[in-house]
Amino acid sequence: MFFALTIDLDPIWCYRSLYGLSEGEHNCDGLERSITRFLDLAGDLGIPGSLFVVGNTLSDAGVAAAIAASKAAGHEIANHTHSHPYDLSRLDDERVTLEVEGGAADIERVTGNRPLGFRAPGYSLGAGILPAVARAGAVYDSSILPSPAYQGVKATVLGWLKLRGRNSGAVLTDPRETLGPHGPYRPDLVRPWRRGTAGLIELPIGTILGLPLTGGLLALAGPARAVWLAALASRKGFVCLELHAMDLLDIQADALDPALAVQPDLSIAWQRKAEAIRNFCERILSTHKATTMANAAKMLG
Numbered sequence: 333m334f335f336a337l338t339i340d341l342d343p344i345w346c347y348r349s350l351y352g353l354s355e356g357e358h359n360c361d362g363l364e365r366s367i368t369r370f371l372d373l374a375g376d377l378g379i380p381g382s383l384f385v386v387g388n389t390l391s392d393a394g395v396a397a398a399i400a401a402s403k404a405a406g407h408e409i410a411n412h413t414h415s416h417p418y419d420l421s422r423l424d425d426e427r428v429t430l431e432v433e434g435g436a437a438d439i440e441r442v443t444g445n446r447p448l449g450f451r452a453p454g455y456s457l458g459a460g461i462l463p464a465v466a467r468a469g470a471v472y473d474s475s476i477l478p479s480p481a482y483q484g485v486k487a488t489v490l491g492w493l494k495l496r497g498r499n500s501g502a503v504l505t506d507p508r509e510t511l512g513p514h515g516p517y518r519p520d521l522v523r524p525w526r527r528g529t530a531g532l533i534e535l536p537i538g539t540i541l542g543l544p545l546t547g548g549l550l551a552l553a554g555p556a557r558a559v560w561l562a563a564l565a566s567r568k569g570f571v572c573l574e575l576h577a578m579d580l581l582d583i584q585a586d587a588l589d590p591a592l593a594v595q596p597d598l599s600i601a602w603q604r605k606a607e608a609i610r611n612f613c614e615r616i617l618s619t620h621k622a623t624t625m626a627n628a629a630k631m632l633g
Contacts, residue, residue: 334628335620336535337613338382338410338474339370339547339575340451343389344588346416347578351594352498360392362586366577367398371405373580373606377613379622384412384451384474387438396442403443408624410449411435411470418501421458432464448626451475455482455537456505459522466521466532472629474572476512476524476536482544483510514539516570516632533633535625538572540564545572547579550612551597551605558608562615570632571616572625579605 343360347353367383374381383402390396403409413420414434423431432450439447450465455477465473483505493500512525516535520528538545540561550558565571582602583593593599623631 333569333620334623334631335571335573335613335616336382336623336625336628337374337377337379337573337575338384338625339366339577339579340384340412341367341386341389341577342412342416343386343577344592346386346418346453347592347595349418349501351592352493352496352500353589353591360389360395362581362588363389363392363577364394364398365586366580367395367402369580369602369606370575371402371407373610374407375405377610377617377622379613379617380406380408380624382408382410382449382625384410384449385435385439386412386416387414387435390438390442399439399442403445408449408626409439409443409445409447410451410625411439411447411468412451413453414438416453418454419503420453421456421461421506422503423460425460425464428460429464429467432461432468436468448472449474449629454502454505455509456503457509457524458506462519462521462524462530462532466530470532471633472533472535472625473519473524474535474537474625476509476534477505477539477544478510478512478514478536479539479542479544480507480510481542483507512536515568516628533629535570535572535628535632537574538565538568545574547573547575547605547609548597550608551579551600553608555604555607555611558612559615562612566616566619570628571620573609573612575609579609
C-alpha cells in the first residue's frame with residue numbers, strides 16, 4: 333500500500349493560456365513560493381515528494397535554487413517537458429523529442445541527475461510521447477488520468493471559453509486514455525491506455541468517485557471532507573495525489589491577476605487549501621506508506 337505526493341510546477345503563464353487570457357511575459361511569479369510551501373508541507377508530514385518540473389523555468393535563479401534544495405532534501409525531481417506545450421500529443425516526433433529531452437537536460441543541469449519520471453501536459457499522451465520518454469531513460473510515466481468525467485468537464489469549459497471569444501491552449505485527450513487502468517501497469521508505448529510490454533511503468537494519477545485526485549478537488553472539498561476523501565482513497569493499493577503550483581497560491585495573498593479567478597480554487601486562501609491537503613495526507617498515511625514516484629515504480633514494477 334503506497335502513497336505518492338506529487339506536484340506539477342506549472343508556471344502562471346500555463347494557466348493564462350489554459351483560460352484564453354493574454355499570456356504576458358513568461359516569468360516565474362509565485363513558482364519559487366509554491367515550491368517552498370510544498371517543501372514545508374512535505375516536511376511537516378515527514379514524507380518525500382515528487383516534483384514535476386517544467387525545464388525552462390529553471391532559467392530563473394530562484395526556481396533553480398529551490399529545485400536544487402528540494403533534491404538535497406530527498407525529494408524526487410521529475411520531467412514535465414521543457415516548455416509545457418498543452419498540445420504536445422499533437423506535435424511531430426522531432427518536436428516531442430525536443431520537449432522530452434530538453435526537459436530532462438534542464439533538470440540534469442540543475443540537479444546533476446537525469447529524471448526517472450515524466451508527466452505530459454494536460455494528461456494527454458497520444459502515440460508518440462511514450463517512445464520519446466523511454467528513449468530519454470525514464471523508468472515511469474504518470475500522465476494517464478482515468479477519468480471520463482474530467483474529460484467531459486474539460487470539453488464543457490473549452491466550449492464555454494470559445495463562446496466568449498477565448499482560445500484556450502488546452503486540447504482534448506484521446507478519450508480512450510480516460511478509460512485506461514486505474515492502477516500501475518506496463519503500457520503499450522503507442523496505445524498507452526492499453527496494457528503492453530513497455531520497459532517503463534505507467535503510474536496513473538489517482539481518482540475518487542470518478543473525479544481526479546488533485547489539489548483542486550481537495551481545495552473545493554475543504555479540510556473536513558478531505559479526510560472523508562482520503563478514507564475512500566485508502567481502499568486502493570496505490571494512491572497518487574497530484575497537486576499543482578497554484579494549489580499553494582491564492583489571488584489575494586500572492587497578488588495574482590484577479591482574472592485568474594476563473595479557476596474557482598484560486599479564490600480560496602492558500603492556507604486553507606494546504607490544510608485540506610495536509611488532512612488528506614495524514615489520513616492516507618495511516619494505511620499507506622509514503623514514497624516517491626520513482627521508488628513506487630521500482631517496487632511496483
